[in-house]
Amino acid sequence: MNMPQITVATINLRNRADRWRERRHLLVAQLLDASPNLISLQEISFPIAQGRWIRNQLNARLPEGVRPYRLIQLRKQHPVNRYLEGIGVLANLPLLYSDSLNLGYGGRVALRVNVELSNRQPLDFVATHLHHVAAEKEARQEQALMLTGWLSDRRPVPAQVVAGDFNELPSGPAIQIMKQRFRSAYQQRHGSEPLATFPTALLPLGDWSGCLDYIFVSSGIRQVPAAKIFCDKPDPDDDTLYPSDHVGLQATLEI
Structure with missing residues (x-):
């Protein structure tokens, strides 16, 4: 029997900051080149x-x-931040339902979109963005525990993907918690995480760089045939203009 194969991706948009009107067409073109399902x-x-x-x-x-994309999005659950920023999922697979989890710390949230695959099997695709203060690892550790508990206790399905900006290096406690229940798609293919997903030349920060973005897959995902960085090409005429201050991650999954 042929197993369904889909492509998933994650990218931090950097909201409207840092030359959005100039870089937005780069972002759209590189998303189109990849054309992930989620x-x-x-x-x-x-x-x-x-x-x-x-x-x-x-x-x-x-x-x-x-099939066109559908947008499901969620504002931060905070009296001020909710008007400014949030997270979302673009999906071109049939949507069964969506729900969310409040992760605290300035209204951080996780958004779950449950979709139907070609063999009628459901899949959870979860977008999230963890607490951003680098030194406050305990906050992200708490958020990762909340997230993994929610996904295992509330309407669990075997095939789950969690993708987003975790604001945490691979050695950090939040990532170690995620890896107790999930595999990193990129690490599965390459043996290690990317050297860095942040920053690009759009946001020069001196010498510091690191891997902050991840795609995690559950044991219900049979194989990861491919995983790579994407949304990483600068404008042909301006090598400081990128789609975002993060590069994205993309993975092909066999379920």
Whole structure:
């Protein structure tokens, strides 16, 4: 029997900051080149309807007959931040339901989108963005424990993917908690995490760089035939202009 194969991805958008109007077409073009089935988006700017703009631009450029993307998005659960920013999922697979978890620390959230695969099997695709203060590892550790507990206790399914900006290096406690229940798709293919997913030349920070972004897969995902960095190409005429301050991750999964 043929097993369903899908492509998933994650990218932090850097909201509307750092030359958004100049870099947004780079982002759309590189998302189109990859055309993942499911995309986790972080730092969506709600005041400019950034998520809807990206969805509309992608759908307008898709080849005829290709299933369009649907956008499911969620504001941060915080009295101030909720008006500014959130996370979301772009999906071109049939949606069964969605739900969310409040992770605290400035209204951080996890958004689960449950989709139907070609063999009628359900899959959880979860977008998240953990606490950003580098020194506060205990906060991200708490968030990872909340996240893994929620996914195992509330409407669990065998096939689960968690993708996003964890603001944590591979050695950090939050990543170690995730790896107790999940495998890293990139590590599965390459033996280690990327050297760095942040920053790009869009946001020069001196010599510091690190891997902060991950795609985690459950044991219900049979194989990871491919995993790579994407959304990593600068503008041909400006080597400081990138789609975002993060590069994205993309993985092909066999379920």
